[in-house]
Amino acid sequence: MELVARWIPLLTALIAAPLLRSVIDRTKARIAGRRGPPWLQPYRDLRKWFARGAVYSETTTWVFRVAPVVLPAAMVGALAVAPFADLPSLTDFSGDLVLFAYLLAVARFFVVIGALDTGSPFEGMGASREAWYGALVEPVLFVTLATLARETDAFSLYHLFHGLGPEKWAEAWPVLGLAVISLFAVFFVESARVPVDDPQTHLELTMIHEVMILDHSGPDLGLLEYAHMLKMWLLGTIIVGTVLPVQAGPYTGAPGWWPGAALAFGLTLAGMFALGVVVGLVESSLARMRLLKVPQFVLVAGAFAGLSLFLQIH
Amino acid sequence: MGRDVLPAIIFAAPALGAAVAFVLSSRRRAAAAAGVAGVVTGGAAALGVAVPVLAGGVAPAAVVHGPLGPMNVTVDPLSAWFLALTGLAAVLFTPAGMAYTGAAAGGKRPGMLWIPFSTLFIGLCGLIIAHDAVLFTAAWETMSLATLFLLAFEDDRAEKRDAAWMYLMAGQLSFLPLFGLFAGASTAAGTSDFAAFTTALARPELRDWVLGAALIGFGTKLALAPLHVWIAPVYAALPGFAAALLSGAGVSAGLYGLMRVLTFVGTPSPAWAWVLIGSGLVSMLFGVLMALAERDMRRSLAYSSIENMGLVSVSLGLGLLGTVFNGPWLAVAGFAGALLHVFDHALFKPLLFLVADEVERAAGTTNLERTGGLMKRLPFMGAMAVVGCAAIAALPPLVGFGGEFLVYAAAFHGTLFLRFPYDIPLVGVIAGIGLAGGLVVGAFARWFGIAFLGTPRAPLAADSGPTPFSVRLSAAAAATAIVAGGAGFPWLLRAAALPAAQATGYPGVVVESVIHDLTGTLTQAGIVGGLTVVTAAALWALRGGLLAGRSVRTGPTWGCGYLAPTPRLQYTASSFSQPVTDLFRPLISGAVSVEMPSSLFPEPGRHATRYGDAVLTRFFVPVFFVFETGFGLLRRMQHGYLRWYVLYIIATLLALIAWKAG
Numbered sequence: 021m022e023l024v025a026r027w028i029p030l031l032t033a034l035i036a037a038p039l040l041r042s043v044i045d046r047t048k049a050r051i052a053g054r055r056g057p058p059w060l061q062p063y064r065d066l067r068k069w070f071a072r073g074a075v076y077s078e079t080t081t082w083v084f085r086v087a088p089v090v091l092p093a094a095m096v097g098a099l100a101v102a103p104f105a106d107l108p109s110l111t112d113f114s115g116d117l118v119l120f121a122y123l124l125a126v127a128r129f130f131v132v133i134g135a136l137d138t139g140s141p142f143e144g145m146g147a148s149r150e151a152w153y154g155a156l157v158e159p160v161l162f163v164t165l166a167t168l169a170r171e172t173d174a175f176s177l178y179h180l181f182h183g184l185g186p187e188k189w190a191e192a193w194p195v196l197g198l199a200v201i202s203l204f205a206v207f208f209v210e211s212a213r214v215p216v217d218d219p220q221t222h223l224e225l226t227m228i229h230e231v232m233i234l235d236h237s238g239p240d241l242g243l244l245e246y247a248h249m250l251k252m253w254l255l256g257t258i259i260v261g262t263v264l265p266v267q268a269g270p271y272t273g274a275p276g277w278w279p280g281a282a283l284a285f286g287l288t289l290a291g292m293f294a295l296g297v298v299v300g301l302v303e304s305s306l307a308r309m310r311l312l313k314v315p316q317f318v319l320v321a322g323a324f325a326g327l328s329l330f331l332q333i334h
Numbered sequence: 335m336g337r338d339v340l341p342a343i344i345f346a347a348p349a350l351g352a353a354v355a356f357v358l359s360s361r362r363r364a365a366a367a368a369g370v371a372g373v374v375t376g377g378a379a380a381l382g383v384a385v386p387v388l389a390g391g392v393a394p395a396a397v398v399h400g401p402l403g404p405m406n407v408t409v410d411p412l413s414a415w416f417l418a419l420t421g422l423a424a425v426l427f428t429p430a431g432m433a434y435t436g437a438a439a440g441g442k443r444p445g446m447l448w449i450p451f452s453t454l455f456i457g458l459c460g461l462i463i464a465h466d467a468v469l470f471t472a473a474w475e476t477m478s479l480a481t482l483f484l485l486a487f488e489d490d491r492a493e494k495r496d497a498a499w500m501y502l503m504a505g506q507l508s509f510l511p512l513f514g515l516f517a518g519a520s521t522a523a524g525t526s527d528f529a530a531f532t533t534a535l536a537r538p539e540l541r542d543w544v545l546g547a548a549l550i551g552f553g554t555k556l557a558l559a560p561l562h563v564w565i566a567p568v569y570a571a572l573p574g575f576a577a578a579l580l581s582g583a584g585v586s587a588g589l590y591g592l593m594r595v596l597t598f599v600g601t602p603s604p605a606w607a608w609v610l611i612g613s614g615l616v617s618m619l620f621g622v623l624m625a626l627a628e629r630d631m632r633r634s635l636a637y638s639s640i641e642n643m644g645l646v647s648v649s650l651g652l653g654l655l656g657t658v659f660n661g662p663w664l665a666v667a668g669f670a671g672a673l674l675h676v677f678d679h680a681l682f683k684p685l686l687f688l689v690a691d692e693v694e695r696a697a698g699t700t701n702l703e704r705t706g707g708l709m710k711r712l713p714f715m716g717a718m719a720v721v722g723c724a725a726i727a728a729l730p731p732l733v734g735f736g737g738e739f740l741v742y743a744a745a746f747h748g749t750l751f752l753r754f755p756y757d758i759p760l761v762g763v764i765a766g767i768g769l770a771g772g773l774v775v776g777a778f779a780r781w782f783g784i785a786f787l788g789t790p791r792a793p794l795a796a797d798s799g800p801t802p803f804s805v806r807l808s809a810a811a812a813a814t815a816i817v818a819g820g821a822g823f824p825w826l827l828r829a830a831a832l833p834a835a836q837a838t839g840y841p842g843v844v845v846e847s848v849i850h851d852l853t854g855t856l857t858q859a860g861i862v863g864g865l866t867v868v869t870a871a872a873l874w875a876l877r878g879g880l881l882a883g884r885s886v887r888t889g890p891t892w893g894c895g896y897l898a899p900t901p902r903l904q905y906t907a908s909s910f911s912q913p914v915t916d917l918f919r920p921l922i923s924g925a926v927s928v929e930m931p932s933s934l935f936p937e938p939g940r941h942a943t944r945y946g947d948a949v950l951t952r953f954f955v956p957v958f959f960v961f962e963t964g965f966g967l968l969r970r971m972q973h974g975y976l977r978w979y980v981l982y983i984i985a986t987l988l989a990l991i992a993w994k995a996g
Contacts, residue, residue: 073885077892079789081709083720089873097730097866113858114851118742119730121768123866125775126729132776133720136783136905139707140893144788144905151779152913155772159765166749166761175746234894239880243873315917322765329761333754 025281026111029104029257030096036289037253038062038246040296044213047300062249069242077235079139087134088240091247094127095254103178104257105288106268107281112178117165120177121158124210127247128154135232146231149311153216153228156318157209163325164202167332168262171195181261182270189265196262198328203259205321207299209314211252214303216314253292260291340379341394341409344421344459347375348452352445359445362435369448370804373428373455380421380459387414388829398469405466406527411832412597415673416462416583416590419680423582424455426811427684430691431575432804442487450483451576458583462590467516467526474512477587478505484576485568497571503958504564508554511547512591519544519598531598541599545606548595555588558647559617562640563950566628569636570700574691575808577632578684581639586676589646593669593837596654600839604658604756610651611763617644618770620921620949625777626911627922627945631690631700634781635683638726641770642679645741646672648763652744657838661751665838666848667744673830673837675737681819682725682734685812686781688805689719693785696798702907704792705785711794715801716786718809723778725816728771731863733819736826736856741767743852773914780910789901823860824853908943915945923948 041062049056058064076084101116103109132151135143169175171192172183189196209216212229219230233244268277268284309317351372355365387393387409395408409417431451435444457477464470482505485498520526523534535544554561569577596602621640628634653668655661690700692715697705709716721732728738745767748760819826828849835845890897908915915924923946931937971982 070880073887074881075887075889075892077890078888079707079891081713081716081787083709083787086874089870089877092873093866093870096869097862100862100865111858111862113855115739115743115746115855116859116862118739118746119859119862122728122730122735122738122771123862125727125772126724126866129724129727129729129775129779132779133783133787136779137787138891138893139788139901139904140891140896140899141903141905142893142896144910147779147783148905148910148913151776151910155769155776155914158772159768162768163761163765166746166764169746170749170757173750175743231894235892238884239877243877315913329758333758 022108026108028107028285029102029109030099032104032285032289033099033102033250033253033257034096036292037249038066040253040256040292041249043293043296044300044303047297048304051301051304066242066246069245070239072238074238074240076237077138080137080235084134084137084235085240087130087137088236088243088247090130091127092243092250094123094130095247095250097126098123098254099250101177102254102257103181103261105281105285106182106261106266107285108178108270112176114175116176117169117180121161121165124251125154125158127251131232131244134236138235140235142231143234146228149228150232153209153314153318156315157206160202160318160322160325161206163322163329164199164206167195167199167325167329170329170332182267184262184265185267186265192332195328195332198324198331200259200262202321202325202328203255203262205317205324207252207255207259208302209318210255211248213299215306215309216317218308256292256295257288260288260295264288264291338394340383341396341407341463343379344376344383345456347379348372348455351375352449352452355448356445359443362444363432365444365448366432366435369444369452370428370431372448373424373452376452376455376459377421377424377428380417381425383409384414384418384421387411388418388832390832398466400468402468402526405464405469406529407463407469408465409463410465410836412590412593412836413462413465415677415830415833416586417459419586419677420455420458420462420583422815423579423680423684426681426815427575427578427582427688427808429575429811430578430688430805430808431573433802434573434575447484447487447573450480450487451579453480454484454576454579454584458579458587461587465528467520467528467531470528471509471513471516474587475509477584478509481505481568481580481584485571487573488571493567494571497567500564501568504554504561508551508561510551512551515544515547515551515595528594528598532600535598536600541602542606544595544599545602548592549606549609552588552591552595553613553647555591556585556643556647557588557617557640558613558643559620559640560949560953562617562621563947563954565639566624566633566636566947569639569687570630570632574688574805577687578808581635581687582680582684585639585643586680588643589650589672589676592650593672597837597839601658602654604655607651607654607658608759610647610654611759612651614644614647614649614651615763615766615770617641617647618766619644619773622770622773622777623914623918623922624945624947626773626780627908627915627924629702629907631693631702631705631781631785632687634702634777635686635690638774638777639679639683641774642675642683642726645738645767645770646675646679648767649675649741649744652741652748652760652763653838655748655752655756656744659752659756661748662838662840662844663848663851664744664748664751665840666834666845667740667747667852669837670827670830670834670849670852671737671740671744673833674740674826677826677830678725678734678737678819681812681816682722685718685722685809685816686726688809688812689715689722692801692805695801696795697785697790697792698795699792702781702784706791706901706904707787707789708794709786711798712786712801714806715809718813719782719786721813721816723782725820727775727778729775731820731860731867733816733823733826735820735859735863736823738767738771739856739859740827740852743855776911776914780907784905784907784910788904791901791904791906820863821860824857827853827856915943921948922946923951 046056100110132147135147174180217228266284268281354368358365393410460473523530557565624637649671656665725732725734728734749757831849925944929940931939
């Protein structure tokens with residue numbers, strides 16, 4: 021039975037990740053005075069892409085065809101170690117947060133070389149930006165995770181979030197609060213949302229993620245978009261896991277465990293919904309930053325992470 | 335009988351091969367084959383000697399009789415690790431030397447190449463198993479001079495001569511502190527045997543001098559910043575398979591020396607650990623920034639070696655912190671991380687040098703700005719390049735990830751284990767490794783992507799033919815080792831248990847339990863990596879199934895509607911790394927020169943960026959210039975007047991007589 025419980029985070033992500041995007045889109049639409057796309061629109065988009073044929077550029081090689089396959093696989097690998105709602109992930113071991121960060125790096129490497137494969141200056145531009153911002157965000161992510169690890173004395177993502185319960189928040193809320201801010205910054209950079217990147221524009225000045233996948237079509241585009249949704253869900257679970265001190269408790273196998281776990285699960289789903297609303301609000305109220313300002317943005321996030329570490333020492 | 339013959343084969347086979355190659359000089363392919371066979375046999379023998387020791391067997395020992403008396407030769411676990419590494423690098427990469435004949439060798443005779451190459455291998459193995467200061471320094475110098483002659487093989491080209499000079503300077507200047515270290519240690523101990531050094535050098539007043547000399551001497555070999563300036567011109571000047579052995583096994587000799595000296599001094603002051611960590615971090619960041627700025631593929635690889643060795647140094651420093659503050663977990667993780675990362679490096683760096691050689695053959699140049707689209711011409715090497723670049727970026731599930739994981743594990747553990755204020759710098763270390771690691775991913779996406787993907791930015795070489803079989807064999811063997819090493823990383827870690835135990839000085843039981851912990855976590859990481867690979871394969875099949883029977887067309891690159899791209903419009907290597915190189919311009923001596931058109935009508939403009947090694951141009955070159963002008967004053971004595979020379983001789987004789995008489 022424990023094995024069943026361990027599959028819940030991964031399956032939830034695989035099924036519900038597109039919903040996060042529809043929450044964000046509908047929030048933005050509501051603020052703009054519209055009703056927004058239907059809730060299941062991302063699923064319809066995925067079905068549309070998977071139903072189509074494909075056009076490949078003559079310049080591309082097998083690298084271009086491998087990238088859309090590696091990205092969702094890397095996200096699935098990262099999901100295998102990311103817990104949800106204090107339920108244990110598929111596997112957890114000391115140091116799995118390093119594997120988590122490096123699986124994101126695998127995705128970044130392959131999407132960058134896939135973009136370079138097209139020989140288009142547009143995609144090369146996106147590849148260059150993605151490589152740089154991804155490299156900038158990694159130390160911030162590591163410092164924040166290191167701070168949280170020191171706080172909870174755990175190097176495994178599941179044990180880390182398990183330790184961030186209500187009593188931990190009560191005693192160390194400045195540290196955790198600053199860590200959450202820096203995690204939000206990491207979220208915005210890695211999932212390419214406003215103010216770092218605008219997912220709805222196709223203007224040269226404003227694209228990072230969208231520009232790298234311009235030449236993919238059909239099922240390839242569907243796989244890449246799905247991988248992007250999974251990445252957003254992943255980073256969202258990290259934030260919600262830190263903010264919401266739900267405790268399901270370790271799996272005991274007793275029938276009394278399931279109601280508590282279901283409550284934690286429901287609360288975390290609500291937390292993900294709230295995260296989507298917050299991201300939608302931020303996207304509606306901020307304009308996209310000038311690209312030259314993005315490193316400063318990441319540096320500020322790093323400063324928050326450093327400050328949270330500093331507060332932890334004292 | 336068999337066990338005794340193997341160590342002799344390590345040295346005899348390459349020597350024999352080189353002799354045969356020299357004799358057969360005019361028959362190029364036979365000569366190359368003899369040279370290759372000699373070194374590969376020696377490498378296999380090295381593996382045969384080293385692997386049983388790592389598995390727990392008895393350490394073979396012998397006594398060599400030299401001019402200064404008997405000299406001890408032992409293959410203890412620490413030596414065995416590096417001997418296995420050297421042997422593996424030789425076996426995997428020397429076969430590619432078969433392709434270096436005829437036109438590729440500039441028309442030169444291979445005999446003159448295989449003598450220094452075999453000597454290099456013999457010197458490397460010799461210094462690793464020498465347990466005597468005299469033998470060690472002799473083998474070290476043999477290795478240095480052999481590399482010098484390798485570099486001088488094509489001395490008709492100016493940049494190769496410059497590289498040879500640079501290597502000579504760096505090698506000899508770094509040898510001075512080593513010579514002083516070993517001579518002083520022999521005097522202090524009364525014998526040149528390593529076994530006696532442990533007690534003799536454990537005195538606190540000697541420790542710092544010993545470590546300082548070792549850090550300068552071995553640190554230069556390890557290319558730690560700021561002693562790294564020799565590595566880029568040297569690696570750029572060597573043929574692929576020679577650069578392979580040097581970058582794989584040569585730099586690891588520096589780590590071996592450092593670890594051996596650390597076993598002599600016991601427990602040094604923690605400042606040395608911080609020096610190692612600090613210089614390692616500086617090396618990492620400087621190395622990757624220069625790798626991002628460099629346009630030449632081989633020089634970029636050389637600078638990325640600086641980054642890799644910086645990580646090794648950080649790991650060594652973390653291990654040293656563990657021994658100093660009595661934390662077995664930190665010590666074992668740190669030392670094992672250093673050992674394993676230098677092993678990983680010996681697998682993927684040489685592979686990339688072979689790829690660079692093939693790029694030069696197909697495109698006529700290794701300048702990234704004039705390559706592109708080579709995947710269509712070199713499909714096999716391109717695939718090998720993906721494996722090599724993914725490995726060097728430490729992407730799971732390949733072998734590079736395990737080494738980097740160990741360093742992170744040690745650093746994270748250190749932040750909890752060490753008391754304030756030592757835990758804070760370790761979070762900075764984690765951030766530094768994270769930044770460098772992220773930049774390396776970008777650097778090698780650039781290295782591979784600009785050269786192999788897209789369309790050619792300049793015309794390729796007219797008829798370069800397919801990749802030679804020997805190069806394919808070496809590359810495929812290396813790629814297989816990288817994938818197998820990634821899958822079997824827990825076994826590699828277990829093989830490093832004995833060397834780590836010897837280096838840390840902790841009892842075997844303690845070390846075993848730490849290694850057990852680490853192999854457990856790495857096995858689970860490997861399972862997740864395997865899950866990723868299986869998912870990718872399943873998605874590939876799914877996509878294939880979905881597209882079967884549907885319209886799958888090809889066309890020009892869409893690029894959001896820009897249907898007339900030319901190859902010159904693609905992103906170049908410099909434009910790819912421009913955000914990084916712009917931000918860190920002072921560190922990499924970057925200069926931008928722009929000439930904008932000034933009149934109303936279109937006229938040519940120019941934009942050029944140039945990067946250089948700041949340490950070389952701002953420190954070493956001025957310092958050497960001072961020495962040159964200073965010693966240049968002595969040239970006044972070389973005026974050519976014979977009468978004055980006779981006067982010098984008479985004056986010296988009179989002075990000597992006066993000194994002897996008085």
